[in-house]
Amino acid sequence: MKEKYLLTANKLIALIALLLAVSFYSCDKNPADDIIDEGDASEITMFLKGNYINFSLAGVGDATIDWGDGKQTETISLTSESANFPYNYPDNSDYKVIIRGNIKQMRSWGYELSIDVSNCTTIERLTVSWGPIEEVIVGKNQSLKSLGIYNWTQIKSLDISGSAIDTLICRRGEITNLNVTGCVTLKHLECIYQNITTLDLSTNTALTYLSVVNNNPKFETLNVSANTALTYLSCSDVLSLNVSNNTKLTELYVWGHQLTSLDVSKNTALEILHCYLAPLTDLDLSKNTALKELVCFETQLTNLDISKNTALKKLECENNQLINLDVSKNIALEYLKCCDNQLTNLDVSANTALVELWCRNNQLTNLDLSKNNAIKELICNKNQLTSLDLSRCNDLRCVIAYNNQLTKLVLNSKISLVDIYTNKLSAETLNVLFYGLRNIISTPGAYDSGTLCIGNNPGTDDCDKSIAENKNWTVFDDDTYWSVY
Numbered sequence: 001m002k003e004k005y006l007l008t009a010n011k012l013i014a015l016i017a018l019l020l021a022v023s024f025y026s027c028d029k030n031p032a033d034d035i036i037d038e039g040d041a042s043e044i045t046m047f048l049k050g051n052y053i054n055f056s057l058a059g060v061g062d063a064t065i066d067w068g069d070g071k072q073t074e075t076i077s078l079t080s081e082s083a084n085f086p087y088n089y090p091d092n093s094d095y096k097v098i099i100r101g102n103i104k105q106m107r108s109w110g111y112e113l114s115i116d117v118s119n120c121t122t123i124e125r126l127t128v129s130w131g132p133i134e135e136v137i138v139g140k141n142q143s144l145k146s147l148g149i150y151n152w153t154q155i156k157s158l159d160i161s162g163s164a165i166d167t168l169i170c171r172r173g174e175i176t177n178l179n180v181t182g183c184v185t186l187k188h189l190e191c192i193y194q195n196i197t198t199l200d201l202s203t204n205t206a207l208t209y210l211s212v213v214n215n216n217p218k219f220e221t222l223n224v225s226a227n228t229a230l231t232y233l234s235c236s237d238v239l240s241l242n243v244s245n246n247t248k249l250t251e252l253y254v255w256g257h258q259l260t261s262l263d264v265s266k267n268t269a270l271e272i273l274h275c276y277l278a279p280l281t282d283l284d285l286s287k288n289t290a291l292k293e294l295v296c297f298e299t300q301l302t303n304l305d306i307s308k309n310t311a312l313k314k315l316e317c318e319n320n321q322l323i324n325l326d327v328s329k330n331i332a333l334e335y336l337k338c339c340d341n342q343l344t345n346l347d348v349s350a351n352t353a354l355v356e357l358w359c360r361n362n363q364l365t366n367l368d369l370s371k372n373n374a375i376k377e378l379i380c381n382k383n384q385l386t387s388l389d390l391s392r393c394n395d396l397r398c399v400i401a402y403n404n405q406l407t408k409l410v411l412n413s414k415i416s417l418v419d420i421y422t423n424k425l426s427a428e429t430l431n432v433l434f435y436g437l438r439n440i441i442s443t444p445g446a447y448d449s450g451t452l453c454i455g456n457n458p459g460t461d462d463c464d465k466s467i468a469e470n471k472n473w474t475v476f477d478d479d480t481y482w483s484v485y
Helices: 002-028 427-435
Strands: 043-066 074-078 083-108 114-116 125-129 135-137 146-150 157-159 167-171 177-179 188-192 209-213 232-236 251-255 272-276 293-295 314-316 335-337 356-358 377-379 387-389 398-400 408-410 417-419 450-453 473-476
Touching: 074 083, 408 427
Parallel strands: 043 083, 083 125, 114 135, 125 146, 146 167, 157 177, 167 188, 188 209, 209 232, 232 251, 251 272, 272 293, 293 314, 314 335, 335 356, 356 377, 377 398, 387 408, 398 417, 417 450, 450 473
Antiparallel strands: 043 074, 043 114
């Protein structure tokens, strides 16, 4: 019996000793050790010289921040919503900041000199903007998917080769060297207002979106032959551009004073094409039957055949040398701007869906809009028009027809803005026009005004402006009205 009690007592003593040991270990342990195993640390390192830093973080669970000033490490709680973490230092010294935890997103406001996320195995998105920051180190990071660098940082070189980034956006900065080779996951790349002169995209075969715009003037060559998955391409100031391999392109934007030719015959999926401010003398669109939007202003085109582009909804071909423009096959056309050409005739009778027509500064003597009931805005100033009947344009709100030869003008009843400065309208014709104007009734909170410019017409001085003014129209009978058209 005595031995039995001794055995029980020994077991009790052993159990008490075990509990004391566990309690002692728990009290002695650093709470931060429960956050992340130092052997598998997911960390971001930053270096700065200054007395202030600020960044935002989003993630999961607790994390720690060592502010690098010798004080105790701070423990923070991360959520899916980004939170700011500003910190003040006692002086403008060098500091090393280390963040450890399950960090998903980070935004830096550029107070630091460098950010290193090469050892952060959880980060998915990093955004850097402004400030003196000079370096972003990505390394071979496989978790980072999106990197954005904005607004005039001091970063000169950026290397994402071998990383798993799929979206890289660099806007407004001083990057001279951009290395994306080996980044086979890259799908979206923007390099805008930087200082690069070359860009190797030969290994970025997954690219679907590429914008390389307003870079160093020496950036003259862009090779996209390997980027066959591209659906969107925007580039400027290149000497030449070969898109024959990019058959999936649906949007192409290219401009600059050096591009003399553009072959889009292989790009049959194109829906939007902008090619302007370039000395193009020819543009063959016969294969681009899916085209919905064409912008080709300020080139040197003397001919533009869009007869095969029956899906076209928007056409802007201003500032060219066009003598003729046939839009009879483009029955879906809604927006047409053909200003500053040499057109003597413009037939829009087939374009019944037309909403805006700008044909300023041509040599038109006639303009028939009797079939264009949907039109809302007409800009036809600086032509040689002698009459204009807009009575069937039921939705027309704006007519800019100054500097013509108009002796007759018929408006609709919904018009709000009429500029007929410098024409040949008599007082009688102007009075008839005034009588046909609608009454302007201002509704609180709504914009509804009537503006009429009749200066420099034969009947300007003798017409009865009060007819229009009594209907709450503002009448300008001199050249004080300034038109934006």
